[in-house]
Structure formats: structure tokens, C-alpha cells
Amino acid sequence: MSKFGVLVMGPAGAGKTTFCNAIIQQLQNTRRSCFYVNLDPAAETFSYEPDLDIRELITLEDVMEELELGPNGGLIYCFEFLLQNLDFLTQALDPLSEEYLIIFDMPGQIELYTHIPLIPSLVQFLSRAGPLNINLCAAYLLESTFVVDKAKFFAGTLSAMSAMLMMEMPHINILSKMDQAREIMSRKEFRRFANVDVQSLQDDEEIEDETTATDPSSRGAVLSGNSFKRLNRAVAQLIDDFSMVSFLQLDVQDEDSVAAVLSHIDDAIQFHEAQEPREPHDEQDVNWEDAD
Numbered sequence: 001m002s003k004f005g006v007l008v009m010g011p012a013g014a015g016k017t018t019f020c021n022a023i024i025q026q027l028q029n030t031r032r033s034c035f036y037v038n039l040d041p042a043a044e045t046f047s048y049e050p051d052l053d054i055r056e057l058i059t060l061e062d063v064m065e066e067l068e069l070g071p072n073g074g075l076i077y078c079f080e081f082l083l084q085n086l087d088f089l090t091q092a093l094d095p096l097s098e099e100y101l102i103i104f105d106m107p108g109q110i111e112l113y114t115h116i117p118l119i120p121s122l123v124q125f126l127s128r129a130g131p132l133n134i135n136l137c138a139a140y141l142l143e144s145t146f147v148v149d150k151a152k153f154f155a156g157t158l159s160a161m162s163a164m165l166m167m168e169m170p171h172i173n174i175l176s177k178m179d180q181a182r183e184i185m186s187r188k189e190f191r192r193f194a195n196v197d198v199q200s201l202q203d204d205e206e207i208e209d210e211t212t213a214t215d216p217s218s219r220g221a222v223l224s225g226n227s228f229k230r231l232n233r234a235v236a237q238l239i240d241d242f243s244m245v246s247f248l249q250l251d252v253q254d255e256d257s258v259a260a261v262l263s264h265i266d267d268a269i270q271f272h273e274a275q276e277p278r279e280p281h282d283e284q285d286v287n288w289e290d291a292d
Ligand SMILES: Nc1nc2c(ncn2[C@@H]2O[C@H](COP(=O)(O)OP(=O)(O)OP(=O)(O)O)[C@@H](O)[C@H]2O)c(=O)[nH]1
Pocket: 010, 011, 012, 013, 014, 015, 016, 017, 018, 019, 040, 107, 108, 176, 177, 178, 179, 180, 250, 251, 252, 253
């Protein structure tokens, strides 16, 4: 039986849960079925009660209290525990039919994705490479108000790219909180960041270099010097080359905007379904029998 799902990812506070609520509402409006999974053991309140909630298995609060761990160590423990108790997911998700869109509300802490690749292992279990065989797509949210400055834009785009490479699945980038971005900049200014133009970033870099000559304490000073210039240029080119790293603009108050993002998610999942499943590879591979 085919299954379909979306992993909603992004840094802490990017608007993941709010976005999940908006797509649940949109699915309900169009009489589609969804199954909402909370995988954030530190989550507090929800407008839509999750159909499956990691907090029924383990909560960050309990782990911190009982094991005297800090928030990051506690979160890592929670995911290690989930990976040792994968039946918790299998029992709930296995019976779901293809009518459902399974929405996974993921935690934002980068440690879970990179330092110890717990989430990539979990995703492999859920995806077509694992026993649950879900056709997945990743929806990566970045706060639009954070990317209106070049340095943050670079950092945000690289984090989105890193998630994309890590997950190896169809990936959609979304700029969240567009209502707030519109309050601080014009559409034209914003388009410049939403559609990357390497040349314009390089032109600005030249201007900053001139500033540096008179004001060494300016932010331009940090970017100046030939090696930094070359690095900036290489990063800008990298971003440009990743034509997939363009951003959809999301305003959760605007039904059309939510519907447009959902339609991209549907397309990405269909695209995934049409591809051959990839072979598992290298250190991220998990022996599910051992994990049980
Ligand atoms: N103005 C505005 N505020 C938003 C929007 N989306 C989310 N917020 C607010 O941003 C804050 C964080 O939103 P959440 O949806 O909890 O973000 P999250 O990514 O799930 O947060 P964590 O689970 O802590 O990582 C909340 O106060 C939301 O009300 C939006 O589109 N516009």
C-alpha cells in the first residue's frame, strides 16, 4: 500500500507547527485525510491535537528531570529512545492508506540532523528505503525576516541546502512569516532574495569593499580581503548552481498561499513515487532488525 508524507523541518521558531496547522486546515477544507505526527518531544501546545505524538512515548521534560540532562543532550536521548522503539511509529503508520497525507512536525535542533545523524536515520526508516515505505518530501522552512540580510540569507540557504543533501529526498524550501517580511521591505527588494542573483550579490560585495577602506569596523570589513571575497563568490555560485534552492513564499493567513505550497508538496511526493527507490548507503544505514 502506497503512503505519502511530508516532513516539516527548519530551525527552532521558523513556524513549523503553525505551517502544519495551516496545511491541516487546507486539507480539511478540501476534504482530504491527514494524519498529524508530532516528533518534537519538547512541544507544548497544539491547535490540532496530533494523531500520534512522541510525547506519549517520551518527553524532554521527563528525560531532563530523571537523567539530569540538559536540553540538547535530552533531545538526543529522546531520539535514541525513539530509534530503539520504532514499533511506536510502525503500529500507528503501517495501517494508513494512500488517502492520507502524513504530516511530520519535526524538531528544529541542528544537532539531531548533523552532529549525530539521528533524524536522517529515522527518515530512512520512514522512507521508501525503510520498512514503512512512505513517499516523502521535505518542506524546509526559513523565516523570511531572517533572510533579508545577506549574511543571514547565505547562512539560511546553506542550512536548507545541507538538509536537502542530508535527506536525499524531494525538497521544498519555504519562506515563512511573509506577513512580517512585507512589513519591513517592498516586494521588489524581497524578490532579490527569493530569486538568487549571484551577480547582484557580487556587485554589492564590491560596494562593501569600498566602504571597508574608510570604515574598517563595518560589516564589510568581515567580508573583505581576497580570500573572503573568493569564498563569498564561491558560496554565491554554489547557491546559484543549486537551482532547486529557490523559495516558495508562505503567508499562513492567505489560503491561496497555503494551497500553492501544498500543491508543490503534492507534486514533489508524486515525483518521488515515480522514481526508483534508492539503495541505502554508508554510515547512515541502519539495521532495522537490530534497532527493534
Ligand atoms: N506573524 C506571523 N507569526 C508566525 C507565523 N508563523 C508562526 N508564527 C509565530 O512564530 C512563533 C513560532 O511559531 P511555531 O509554529 O511554534 O514555530 P516552530 O518552528 O514550530 O517552533 P519550534 O517547535 O519551537 O521549533 C509563534 O509565536 C507563532 O505564532 C506567521 O506566518 N506569521
